[in-house]
Structure formats: structure tokens, C-alpha cells
Amino acid sequence: MKLRNLTFGTALLALFLQGCALTHPPLPDLKPIENKVDLRTDWRRGVDGGFGESSERFSIIPKGEHIYFTTQTGVVYKLRKDTGSRIDSFNTELDVSTGIAMSEEAIYLGTYDAELASVSLKDKTVLWKKLLTSEILSEPAQAANKLAVQTADGWLSLLNANTGDTLWRIKEDLPALTVRGTSSPIIQSGKVIAGFSSGKIKAFGLLNGEEQWSFEVGKPTGRYEIERLSDVDGRLVVKDGVVYATAYNGTVSAVNLSNGRLLWQRSIPSSLSVALQDDTVVVVDLESRVIALNALNGSELWNQTALQNRDLSSPVFLGDHVAVIDRAGYVSLLNKQNGEVDARKLADLNLAPGSRMVSDGQQLFILTRNEQVTALTY
DSSP, X not given: OOOOOOOHHHHHHHHHHHHHHHTOOOOOOOOOOOOSSOOEEEEEEEOSSTTTTOGGGOOOEEETTEEEEEOTTOEEEEEETTTOOEEEEEEOOOOBOSOOEEOSSEEEEEBTTSEEEEEETTTOSEEEEEEOSSOOOSOOEEETTEEEEEOTTSEEEXXXXXXXXXXXXXXXXXXXXXXXXXOOOEEETTEEEEEOTTSEEEEEETTTOOEEEEEESSOOOSSSGGGGOOOOOSOOEEETTEEEEEOTTSOEEEEETTTOOEEEEEOOOOSSOOEEETTEEXXXXXXXXXXXXXXXXXXXXXXXXXXXXXXXXXXXXXXXXEEEEOTTSEEEEEETTTOOEEEEEEOSSXXXXXXXXXXXXXXXXXXXXXXXXXXXXX
16 A cells, blocks of 8 residues: 555645646746747657656656666666667566666665665666655665655655665654655765755754754745745755755755855745756746846846746756746746747647756756656757
8 A cells, every 4th residue: 555644734735736736727828939049859759657746756867878767657768868769678666756866786766655666777676675654755865875865754764775774864843734745855075965844954964864954944934824835845956065945935045065054045935946057046936937046145147037827847957048848848948148038949748837857968858747758959
């Protein structure tokens, strides 16, 4: 039986959000543009199984000339970047709920059955499975022969990547009402950094799990529980000793990795991950406004509202542009310098919110819920 360790309030919200997903309001019209760059489709490939509730939870790992990913039905793919040709695929026969983490020898993935599994890339067999306390809704982090993983009930666990043995675990209390999902933890500089439904990001010692610092990105405010949502669900980004995080109905914050001190903060609520390139941070807020900030001090560089209310997914840098995809399947390229829409391309039709995009700098790879993988370039 699948584990569904949700509070009553969380279950109500899940039903509410599910109802919203089935009755999306019409999207506002897009203003016609003349493409300034030639955004084109390199290839599109159908895959077995799709990406469940939201492909935003799934990961694409570019490595050398290939990309690696898995689908909800547990099929692992290795495709060529340039052509999309399938180099390899195999079925783990797991009910997969997240994207993968990857080492040289294995991939690691989570399931709705609360299991974290290690699968050999060479033998294509399950090396070990570890039963955790609840379903896994974000991909694990892998580094230093260790795995960090969060579960839907608020536990953060560190495991031995070779054996699956638990090295330590901690529990963060959940609010009465949360958004369904969790942030993906990060292992860096001898720390495990994670965001929680409480609106906090915390750092723990890699060796012993001792809390080293805590910072509140989203502060619950309002009379009703739905107004007090402050989940940190977007992927954390760490660069040059700084942690960048967003919170639902909260802020965008830059926090010192070593001590948790706030460097800057902007009142921009978001449930998505930020994109970071050089000294520019880009965030999509809850109304799909795309905002670029100076990564050093948080000052606003530009604010693009032409895609407002089009249910954008997390932004990604592609070359000198910022790529976003909307619910109708249109990818827009925004000029990094001024935010102007330089190009638009229909990547796929009739998408639900939550398509995952990953860029290797040259190509843009997109996972969509209609069992497609698409590569774009310009």
C-alpha cells in the first residue's frame, strides 16, 4: 500500500489543488512578437510512463554527450544530447515519484512507497532499497558517498550511498497546512542544506547531523491557514558560498552558506526555483512575473510582466537568455540584459503546470507530463 502521510489540512489542500489542476482558467493572450533569435527544436522523443503529478519534480542530468532521466513507471533513459537517440533504457519496476541523483556507478531515486533505491548503471539491477517514513517528493542529493533525502512528513535523512544505511536523520514539524511537495536538499562544504514547509532553510553538519544554522525565508502571516503557507519547495541554489532560496507567500533570500546570515532579501513570493548566472538571479513569482535581481545585493535589474498569469515553470538560463515555459507549451527566451522577449517557440501542446527544464548552456531539455522529452537550441 502506498504511504500517504499527510495531515488532514494537507489532504484538503491537495484535493483543492487537484481540483484547480482540472479546471485551469483560460490563459491570457500572448502578444505577437518577431523572433530576434532562431529558437528551434532539435528533437522530440516519446518516453514510457510520463512524469506523474508534476514533471517539475523530475530531474535531467546532462553528462558528456548524453542526458539521463527516469519516468514515473521506473524506466531509466540514456539519450544522446544532439539527436535524442536512445543509447540505453531499462525498467527498474519501481513506482517512481522523483528525479534521479547519480554517481559513476549508480542512480538513486525515490518512490511513492516511501523507498529510496540504488540502481546499478552497469548491471541494471536494484542494489538496495531503504524504507523511509513517508513518500519522497523531491530527488535526493548525492555527494561524498552519501545521500540526503527529504520525505513528505518532514524528515531529512542522510544515508550511506553504498549500503543505504541511515547515518542520521532529523525531523522538522509541519504546519497544519502545506503545499504538496518538498525542496531537494543540497550537500556542499561539509553541510546538508534543506528547505522545509515551515518556511525555514537549515544547515546540518554532514558528519553528525547537528544543526549549524537556521534562517526563515517565509514567515507565516494571515488569519487563515491557506494565507499562512510559507513552504520552501523550489530547489535551493548554492554558488560562491551563498544559498539562494524562495518561499511560497514569502521572499527571495540570499544567505551566507557558512553561518546562515542574511545577505539580502526581497519580498517576492514564489514556489519555484531561481535561475542563477554570473551576478544575475532570476525568479518567477506566484503570478508568473519574471524578475531579475542583482545576485550581490538583491536590487532589481528588470521586471517582465508580458507572461503574467500564464503558469510559468522555473526559469533556466540558456546562453545569454532566460528560458521559461508556460502551461500552453510555449517557451519564451528573455534577454538577460533587459528582460525583453527575444523569441518564442511552441515546444509542446496543452501542458499542465510544472514542466521541468534543464540546460547545459547550449541546449534546453524539457520533460513534459504528456510523456515527451524535447530539446531546443538557438
